Amino acid sequence: MIIGYARTSSLDQRAGLEAQVSELKALGCDEVFIEQVSSVKDRAKLEEAIKFARKGDVFVVTKLDRLARSVPHMWSIVQLLEEKGVGIRIVNMGIDTTTSTGKLMLNVLGGVAQFEREMMLERQRIGIAYAQEKGKFKGRVPTARRQSDDVMRLKGEGKSVQQIMATLKISRASVYRVIQEQTAQLA
Template sequence: MAVPNGTPMPPPAPILVGYGRTSTAEQMAGLDAQRRDLEAAGCGRVFTEQASSVGERPVLARAMDYVREGDTLVVTKIDRLARSTINLWEVVKELEAKGVSLRVLNLGGETVDTRSATGRLILNIFAGFAQFEREMMLERQKEGIAKAKAEGRYLGRKPTARAKAEDARRLHAQGMTVTQVAKELGIGRGSVYRALGGVDA
C-alpha cells in the first residue's frame, strides 16, 4: 500500500498483545484481573477466554493468528498459556517462526521476555524440560504397552468376544447352555447372547 505521493506505507508498529484464560470451573473475576494486569502492562489488544487447558482454545488460536512480526504476546502466568512444558515449547516455536516474542509477567516473581538474553536462556531451559518430558512420556508409554501385553490387554492380543461369535454359535448348536459357552470361551454371557442374536438358553 502507498500514500498518494507513491511512498510505500510503513509497516504497522509492533504492539503488545495480551492473552488471558481461566478454566470453565474458575470465576470470571480471575479473567477480569488478568485483563487489568495485561492492560496495565501496555497491551493494546487483549484476548480472553474461559476454557479448559486440555480442551480447545479457539481464542488462543485467534490471538496466535493476530500477532505479527515484531509483536509480543503477553500472558500473566505460564499456566494461562500452556498445558505442559512441551505445549509451551510448541507455542514459543510457533511465535518465533512469526518473529513474535513471548512475555510472562509473573514467572517466579519476575517478568520474562524471550527477546532478552535472560529470556532466551529460560527458553533453552524450557526446551530441555520439554525434551525430558517427552522422553518420560515415551518411557511411560512403553512400560504401559509392556504391562498390557503381559496382562493380555494389548491390541495385539488373541481374538476378542466379537471374534469368538462363530465359536459361540457352534458350541450352542452342539447343546451347550449360554453359561457353559461363556465359560468355555472365556467371555461374558452378554457377549454370547449377542453372538446368538438374542437366543435365550
C-alpha cells in the same frame, strides 16, 4: 504492539480471569484476547491471538499454564510465534524472549519441566507395575461398560444413539462398543 492472552478453565473462575486481564492491561497490552475454556479443548481465542500477532509484537501471558497444557504444546506455540517474529513474555516467570537471556531461560525451564514430567511418568509406571504384582492395581473401570445395561435398555426403548449418549453422558464410540459387545454375547 503488545498482545495479551488471558484464560481460565471454567466460567466460575471469573475473579481469576478479571485479575489476569487487569494485570495485562497494566502491563500495557494494546489488545487482550480472553477466553474461558479448558486447556484441553480447542481455544479459538488463542488461535486468533496468534494469527493476529505480527513481526515485532510481544505476546504476553501472566502464567505459563494459561498458555500451554504441556511442554510440547508450549514449544509448538513458541515456534509458531517465533516464526512470525513475535516475542513472548511470561510475567510470573520473568521470561521475555525478546532478550537473549529470556530465550535461554525459556529453554532451560522448558527442559527442566520436560525432565520432571518424564520422571513423574517413570515413577508412575514403576508404581503401577509394583501394585499389579501385589494384585492391588486393576486399572480404571470403563465408564460405559458399567452402564451397558442402561445402554441396552434405552436401545430397546427405541432411543437413538444420540439420545443414549445425552442421557448417559458417554461417547458415541462407547455406545456402539457396548451394543456390539452385548450383541456378540447374545449370538
